[in-house]
Amino acid sequence: MCIVVINRLHVDALSNEQLWDALKQDDQGAFAELYQRLHATLYSYGYKVAANATLVEDAIQDLFVDVWRMRHSSSSANSVKFYLFRSLRRKLHLLSEKEHWSETPSAQVDITSVDNSAEQLMIGQEQESQLIQRLTYALAQLPQRQQEVVTLRFYQNFKTSEIAQIMGITEKSVRNTLQKALLNLREQAPYLAPLLGLLLFWLLA
Structure with a gap:
């Protein structure tokens, strides 16, 4: 060989x-x-x-x-x-x-582990540092399942079908979870509404 x-x-x-x-x-x-x-x-x-x-x-x-x-x-x-x-x-x-370890509630997620470079691509250059901090905090408030789907889709660039296979759920569940996550983010962070509106439109198109 x-x-x-x-x-x-x-x-x-x-x-x-x-x-x-x-x-x-x-x-x-x-x-x-x-x-x-x-x-x-x-x-x-x-x-x-x-x-x-x-x-x-x-x-x-x-x-x-x-x-x-x-x-x-x-x-x-x-x-x-x-x-x-x-x-x-x-x-x-x-x-x-x-x-026998249980998963930590989403509020306790270590938000410092978020990949800032991916966020920078999403939110652009204007007031970048402040927006990154706010978006990171808003993401950490999402339910754990929504955090996971957002991470896989927007941070790791996996397709909906791949996320479904990774998590062992249907593609419809992936899309529904993403939609709920973006809606929750828009409610929690109204200053990000234009960005999240575009992401939601792209997701559901």
Whole structure:
């Protein structure tokens, strides 16, 4: 079997899917790069599902252990990010049941973990810092399920069909949850009404 060894000088140019194919051929460098590249994103999402830092870290570690252990039997992934998000959500629920940890109410969500760069793309440049702070706070007040759907759709750019698969719900439920989330945000943050109105129109179009 030919083992692909990634040149560290070119690793940044490789896609997640190329790294996945390399780790399937026993490339530890590709595995390490994939872990470093996606850990923060997985943690941010995982904390939306179960706001327990220890639980999220344990789930991520277990997930990557499984990835390496089952590398030879796993199939090629069309979207590594989608595969890992869906697997992490399942892992979190399994660990939650095993350890008898309950999910923290949405009001206690760590709002500092929100990806500000995604918010910047959504709200534009005018009074950016203040609007980001207000939007982040408003998002943290949403019910947990709505937070998760908003994160997957607008922060991680997953399609409705992919969100439905990740969360194990129907596409209709995803759209309804997104609609409720945007309506709640518009009520909580009237100063963001123009933006949220455009998002709602785009969502329902």
